[in-house]
Amino acid sequence: MTRKAVVPTTGPKVAVVGAGSWGTTFGKILADGGASVVMWARRPELAAEITESKRNSRYLSGINLPRTMTATTDLAEALNGAEQIFLSVPSQSLRENLAAIRPLVEHTDVPLVSLMKGVEKSTGLRMSQVIEQVLECDPARIAVASGPNLALEIAREQPTAAVISSLSPETAEAVARRARNRYFRSFVNTDVIGTEFGGVLKNLIAVAIGIVDGVGYGENTKASIITRGLVEMTDFAVAQGAQPETLQGLAGLGDLIATCQSPLSRNNTAGRLLGQGYGYKEVVAQMQQTAEGLASVAPVLQLAKQVGVDMPIVQQVKMVLDGTMDPRDIAPHLTTDDDQPQGERTQNDQTGGGGALRRALQRAFDQFRHGGRGAAGDRP
Ligand SMILES: NC(=O)c1ccc[n+]([C@@H]2O[C@H](COP(=O)([O-])OP(=O)(O)OC[C@H]3O[C@@H](n4cnc5c(N)ncnc54)[C@H](O)[C@@H]3O)[C@@H](O)[C@H]2O)c1
Numbered sequence: 001m002t003r004k005a006v007v008p009t010t011g012p013k014v015a016v017v018g019a020g021s022w023g024t025t026f027g028k029i030l031a032d033g034g035a036s037v038v039m040w041a042r043r044p045e046l047a048a049e050i051t052e053s054k055r056n057s058r059y060l061s062g063i064n065l066p067r068t069m070t071a072t073t074d075l076a077e078a079l080n081g082a083e084q085i086f087l088s089v090p091s092q093s094l095r096e097n098l099a100a101i102r103p104l105v106e107h108t109d110v111p112l113v114s115l116m117k118g119v120e121k122s123t124g125l126r127m128s129q130v131i132e133q134v135l136e137c138d139p140a141r142i143a144v145a146s147g148p149n150l151a152l153e154i155a156r157e158q159p160t161a162a163v164i165s166s167l168s169p170e171t172a173e174a175v176a177r178r179a180r181n182r183y184f185r186s187f188v189n190t191d192v193i194g195t196e197f198g199g200v201l202k203n204l205i206a207v208a209i210g211i212v213d214g215v216g217y218g219e220n221t222k223a224s225i226i227t228r229g230l231v232e233m234t235d236f237a238v239a240q241g242a243q244p245e246t247l248q249g250l251a252g253l254g255d256l257i258a259t260c261q262s263p264l265s266r267n268n269t270a271g272r273l274l275g276q277g278y279g280y281k282e283v284v285a286q287m288q289q290t291a292e293g294l295a296s297v298a299p300v301l302q303l304a305k306q307v308g309v310d311m312p313i314v315q316q317v318k319m320v321l322d323g324t325m326d327p328r329d330i331a332p333h334l335t336t337d338d339d340q341p342q343g344e345r346t347q348n349d350q351t352g353g354g355g356a357l358r359r360a361l362q363r364a365f366d367q368f369r370h371g372g373r374g375a376a377g378d379r380p
């Protein structure tokens with residue numbers, strides 16, 4: 001029996017801005033879900049390779065892309081007529097890219113979906129906040145996608161789940177219906193803060209795991225950091241307005257496990273190099289792809305300070321990045337500098353949700369006791 005060639009049907013057009021590993025993989029997810037995908041790529045040779053060879057050899061070696069995926073360097077050509085627009089450029093470049101996108105979308109109500117997992121270094125804003133600010137658009141149009149989503153595994157069509165979050169359930173559902181196929185399943189929620197911060201914060205814990213890997217510590221150290229890291233993530237996100245259960249879900253625990261375990265993770269890789277003794281600049285020079293965690297450490301700690309949340313693991317990552325702590329010293333500082341034994345709890349539970357406030361008051365009291373010099377536990 002002869003098999004007929006399957007001619008791709010032309011589904012609704014969607015656009016993906018950014019043709020790195022995640023943008024291209026998400027384009028494949030959407031195309032395999034039935035959409036007709038137009039990618040925007042910065043470099044003409046990459047756009048040509050995607051369109052003509054159905055390959056992105058620099059970012060997704062060995063992966064064949066669907067025939068319903070094309071790419072262009074012309075932003076207007078990519079966005080014009082798109083039913084949904086997905087954004088996947090490095091977080092620190094989003095603002096400049098949105099400036100070019102704005103005139104092309106300001107008279108439409110097309111949903112805009114952030115695929116990114118960083119915060120803006122100069123402002124501390126989440127990516128959905130940057131989108132809302134630059135485009136001055138209704139936040140109900142904005143969605144974010146997050147979860148345990150290592151690009152290469154998904155590009156190889158390994159079964160994976162994600163969560164699509166928007167303040168508008170309708171927007172989240174519309175995006176989730178597009179971002180779904182035989183190997184990729186999208187769940188929905190309306191906790192944008194928790195979903196976005198889950199993706200940001202797991203990167204920082206993955207850098208810590210990479211550091212201990214690089215140093216040569218074993219599974220106990222890593223499991224301790226992952227577990228206490230989830231507590232830090234939850235404390236921080238809840239203090240910012242997230243729902244704690246989001247951090248137990250795909251965008252929190254799920255992504256934490258994937259990123260901390262996988263050698264595919266760029267954040268994990270960056271941490272490993274730090275643990276092996278490379279300095280911050282050398283690590284940045286060696287990284288061929290985006291490791292969002294490196295730029296997010298400082299703004300996250302700044303935000304944590306504003307809401308009185310302690311993040312000892314993230315603080316130690318910063319000290320290693322700054323060169324003020326030997327990576328081998330990360331373990332004894334695992335949970336806290338306090339001399340007193342502590343209960344194994346989050347700052348938000350078992351204290352009636354007042355953990356952050358209680359700590360802020362404790363800090364103020366300690367400062368008073370120490371004549372304005374701060375308590376011993378506040379010092380690095
Ligand atoms: N790769 C993954 O597994 C994965 C999974 C989920 C989320 N993410 C997130 O997706 C976002 C993009 O990451 P990625 O993995 O695709 O990174 P990447 O390094 O693979 O690709 C980044 C792309 O952005 C382009 N780029 C660089 N600077 C730019 C600029 N100033 N303006 C426009 N484009 C620019 C690069 O040329 C490249 O095409 C990050 O926030 C990352 O955290 C990545």
Ligand SMILES: O=P(O)(O)OC[C@H](O)CO
Nearest residue numbers: 147148149150265266267
């Ligand atoms: O390679 P990383 O460290 O940016 O992680 C990729 C994804 O965020 C994993 O979900």
